[in-house]
Amino acid sequence: MAENKKPKKREYAAFSLKDNLKEIGTTFATGDWKTKLSFLIMGFGPLMRGQIVKGLLFLFCEIAFIAYMIGFGAKYMVKLPTLGTVETQKIGRKTVYGDNSFLILLFGILTVIVVAAFILVWRMNVRENLIEETALKKGKALPSNKKFLASLLDENFDKTLLALPCLGIFVFTVLPIIFMICVAFTNYDKNHQSPTNLFTWVGLQNFRELFSFGSSGFGGTFVTVLIWTLIWAFLATFIDYFLGLAVAMLINKKGIKLKKLWRTILVLTIAVPQFVSLLYIMKMFGNDGIVNGYLMKWGWISSPIPFWTNPTLAKVMIIVINIWVGIPYMMLIATGLLMNIPEDLYESARIDGANPFQMFVKITLPYMLFVTGPFLLTQFTGNLNNFNVIYLLTQGRPQSMKLVGNAGYTDLLVTWLYKMTVTETNYRMAAVIGIMVFIVTAVISLIVYNMLPSVRDEEGFQ
Amino acid sequence: MKEKKTASMSRKRAISNFFAYILLVIISIIWLFPFFGLIMQSFRSYLSEYGGMVNYIIPKNFSLDNYRFLFSGETNFVRWYTNTVVIALAVAVLQTLIVLCVSYALSRMRFRGRTFLMRFWLVLGMFPGFLTMICMYFLLKQFGLTQAGAVPGLILVYIASCGMGYYVCKGYFDTIPKALDEAARIDGATRAQIFVQMIIPLSKPIVIYTALVAFLAPWCDYIFASYVAFGNDKSYNVAVAMTRWVWTNDYQGYFTRFCAGGIMVAVPVTILFMCLQKYYVEGVTGGAVKG
Numbered sequence: 001m002a003e004n005k006k007p008k009k010r011e012y013a014a015f016s017l018k019d020n021l022k023e024i025g026t027t028f029a030t031g032d033w034k035t036k037l038s039f040l041i042m043g044f045g046p047l048m049r050g051q052i053v054k055g056l057l058f059l060f061c062e063i064a065f066i067a068y069m070i071g072f073g074a075k076y077m078v079k080l081p082t083l084g085t086v087e088t089q090k091i092g093r094k095t096v097y098g099d100n101s102f103l104i105l106l107f108g109i110l111t112v113i114v115v116a117a118f119i120l121v122w123r124m125n126v127r128e129n130l131i132e133e134t135a136l137k138k139g140k141a142l143p144s145n146k147k148f149l150a151s152l153l154d155e156n157f158d159k160t161l162l163a164l165p166c167l168g169i170f171v172f173t174v175l176p177i178i179f180m181i182c183v184a185f186t187n188y189d190k191n192h193q194s195p196t197n198l199f200t201w202v203g204l205q206n207f208r209e210l211f212s213f214g215s216s217g218f219g220g221t222f223v224t225v226l227i228w229t230l231i232w233a234f235l236a237t238f239i240d241y242f243l244g245l246a247v248a249m250l251i252n253k254k255g256i257k258l259k260k261l262w263r264t265i266l267v268l269t270i271a272v273p274q275f276v277s278l279l280y281i282m283k284m285f286g287n288d289g290i291v292n293g294y295l296m297k298w299g300w301i302s303s304p305i306p307f308w309t310n311p312t313l314a315k316v317m318i319i320v321i322n323i324w325v326g327i328p329y330m331m332l333i334a335t336g337l338l339m340n341i342p343e344d345l346y347e348s349a350r351i352d353g354a355n356p357f358q359m360f361v362k363i364t365l366p367y368m369l370f371v372t373g374p375f376l377l378t379q380f381t382g383n384l385n386n387f388n389v390i391y392l393l394t395q396g397r398p399q400s401m402k403l404v405g406n407a408g409y410t411d412l413l414v415t416w417l418y419k420m421t422v423t424e425t426n427y428r429m430a431a432v433i434g435i436m437v438f439i440v441t442a443v444i445s446l447i448v449y450n451m452l453p454s455v456r457d458e459e460g461f462q
Numbered sequence: 463m464k465e466k467k468t469a470s471m472s473r474k475r476a477i478s479n480f481f482a483y484i485l486l487v488i489i490s491i492i493w494l495f496p497f498f499g500l501i502m503q504s505f506r507s508y509l510s511e512y513g514g515m516v517n518y519i520i521p522k523n524f525s526l527d528n529y530r531f532l533f534s535g536e537t538n539f540v541r542w543y544t545n546t547v548v549i550a551l552a553v554a555v556l557q558t559l560i561v562l563c564v565s566y567a568l569s570r571m572r573f574r575g576r577t578f579l580m581r582f583w584l585v586l587g588m589f590p591g592f593l594t595m596i597c598m599y600f601l602l603k604q605f606g607l608t609q610a611g612a613v614p615g616l617i618l619v620y621i622a623s624c625g626m627g628y629y630v631c632k633g634y635f636d637t638i639p640k641a642l643d644e645a646a647r648i649d650g651a652t653r654a655q656i657f658v659q660m661i662i663p664l665s666k667p668i669v670i671y672t673a674l675v676a677f678l679a680p681w682c683d684y685i686f687a688s689y690v691a692f693g694n695d696k697s698y699n700v701a702v703a704m705t706r707w708v709w710t711n712d713y714q715g716y717f718t719r720f721c722a723g724g725i726m727v728a729v730p731v732t733i734l735f736m737c738l739q740k741y742y743v744e745g746v747t748g749g750a751v752k753g
Contacts, residue, residue, distance in 0.1 A: 026713065030504065102600070106597065125589060150652075153652050153653065154653045154656075155653070157567070157652070157657070159573075161563040161564065161655075162564060162579075162625075164563075165563065165624075165625030166562050166579075166625070168622035168625065169583070169586070169735040170600070171601065172594065172598055172618075172619065172623050173586055173623045175597065176594035176596075176597035177586065177589050177594060179595065179597045180596070247489065250485060251486070253478075253482055254475075255475055255476075255479045256479060256486070262489075264739075265494060267735075267736075268493065268497060270729040270735070271728075271731060271732040271735035271736065272497065272732055273681040273701070273727055274682045275681075275684060275701040275704070276500070276724035276727055276728050279708050279720070279724075280496050280500050283708065283710075283717060284499065288515040289515060290499060290516075292520075293515075293516065293518070296516060297517055297686060299556065324492070328493075332742075332743050332747070333746055333747050333750045335743075337747065337750075374750075374751055381588070383666065385591075387592075387685065392705075414590050418685065422689065426594060430593075431593070434590055434592075434593035437589070437590045437593075438588050438589045438590070439653065441588040
């Protein structure tokens with residue numbers, strides 16, 4: 001009877017803790033001595049049953065884990081609740097280093113994850129024993145080691161393919177992000193730099209600071225920057241979208257020759273690295289740049305136009321220059337898509353006496369919006385985090401005494417975050433802003449994504 | 463009667479086309495002007511004329527002084543250039559491999575945790591990239607991959623998380639009929655064989671697109687490159703090194719030298735891009751539709 005139940009259990013066992021514990025229990029109770037010993041010495045059962053590769057892998061995991069915990073992990077994990085208590089001191093002329101809060105936090109988090117991963121591997125080890133025993137009881141032969149290795153190129157190919165990318169993402173994205181989320185709840189800033197100073201947990205204090213609207217609080221600046229970020233993302237996305245569409249239609253127009261030439265001219269913007277083109281344009285509109293130079297030479301103005309020093313003008317300039325950057329990209333996408341619209345739709349509209357504008361509003365636009373809905377969303381979130389354009393053009397300037405944290409009037413949340421990290425070394429507030437960027441992006445994506453008409457289940461495409 | 467109508471229509475079209483041409487010419491001038499200025503100023507000598515900002519475009523005398531300066535060994539320009547090329551090539555190869563692997567696994571195989579993985583990566587992508595900067599710098603430093611070792615360090619940074627950018631490639635794989643896979647499996651091919659011998663050859667456009675995009679990105683990267691290589695002139699890439707010429711050394715008249723360097727960077731990259739433009743368009747359009 002137990003045998004009949006097992007395969008069924010395996011399907012949903014992973015999702016409930018109770019079932020997991022139950023399966024572990026029954027495995028131990030009904031298992032032979034090899035299985036029982038495997039609970040302590042991982043991989044023992046598979047090794048004894050001739051599954052050398054799997055067994056060695058489990059055994060290796062256990063040894064590595066124990067070595068890691070003793071030699072490295074444990075000492076960081078126990079200090080995680082305080083982030084270190086021993087201050088760095090100067091005794092005479094010598095500096096005696098105490099605890100390093102940064103290392104404790106980083107490796108503490110790492111150790112917690114390693115422990116969790118180890119429990120998972122241990123669970124796999126138990127499951128493996130169960131599977132092998134069940135198979136042997138049924139009189140089936142276990143797959144040979146060679147077959148197991150070969151399966152990594154066949155039915156288990158996904159594990160081979162994804163192992164390295166997942167490891168990279170874990171070390172360089174997941175771990176740092178968890179670390180920074182934790183930093184948002186500490187007082188890690190320029191007054192608490194490790195290794196000379198300790199930092200510690202402060203709860204929600206940083207978030208309170210972000211929303212405090214006093215003279216030194218971050219509240220006012222945060223709201224200013226957030227509003228500009230949203231306005232920028234909205235304008236940059238939609239102006240580029242519609243103008244790009246317009247240019248694509250202009251080039252696609254019947255009777256226009258040299259289509260390829262016009263496209264190539266526009267595409268140059270994508271090809272030339274942005275730091276070359278944008279820095280040049282930034283200089284072009286500088287106080288001593290060519291634009292002001294010519295305007296003054298011609299006597300149109302007497303003093304240079306403050307393109308980059310007037311807050312409003314700087315914002316307008318950024319949006320206008322972003323059109324220069326964005327149109328070619330949109331033009332490329334629209335060109336391909338416009339050709340997909342069935343010509344007979346326009347034909348019948350023309351017979352019904354529709355003018356070009358009506359055709360655009362009733363046929364072209366709905367089609368384009370439907371097809372490019374997800375693209376618009378990614379463009380929007382991309383623009384929320386559009387670092388290059390802002391940083392190369394203004395670096396967030398013009399600066400203001402009214403804004404705290406070194407922010408300027410054209411700073412987006414991300415460029416502000418960058419300044420916080422690099423020039424201010426105010427890591428705790430940088431982390432808080434990072435979390436805010438995430439919340440803004442996630443909320444907008446979620447809302448818009450659910451409104452999109454073209455959202456279908458992804459299997460539908462295949 | 464009918465002829466008259468078509469004649470008036472064609473005249474109407476000719477007029478509207480005339481305006482369209484005017485518009486296109488204006489657009490072209492606006493789009494080309496910065497590049498024209500860049501080229502012109504790169505020929506203005508910083509020795510005999512002036513290397514900073516002036517109020518005319520065409521230099522009084524055309525000279526190659528700026529280019530001579532770049533290759534004179536007075537700065538590490540050649541070194542910066544080599545760094546960037548090395549990084550770009552390595553990233554192009556490795557990133558393409560990783561993206562192909564991830565895309566194949568997610569497109570063709572159904573395994574436990576697949577949807578979880580995709581959702582998880584989607585959420586991860588919503589965090590701003592610079593959030594990871596401090597921590598990443600520290601990790602790289604542990605392995606000696608900052609400052610002097612910044613070039614391999616940067617390669618590692620660029621490719622470490624590139625698996626998350628699988629969307630375009632997976633979208634392309636999804637359009638290859640699964641019946642092909644099944645037929646090959648019946649003939650006894652393993653998943654790995656299908657991937658290497660069938661899917662990759664069928665995906666030439668997307669392979670080129672992925673490699674091209676990966677190759678272009680390091681040329682523009684300022685943020686990570688400046689952070690990882692901080693203070694070590696020899697391991698800068700062109701973007702970091704030459705941005706300094708505009709921001710800090712500008713009053714010494716480094717602007718024309720920046721222009722010359724910019725041309726040195728832009729010309730080969732642009733030529734490469736133009737040659738592979740077809741694939742780029744295909745990738746971008748496909749990616750936009752599937753989102």
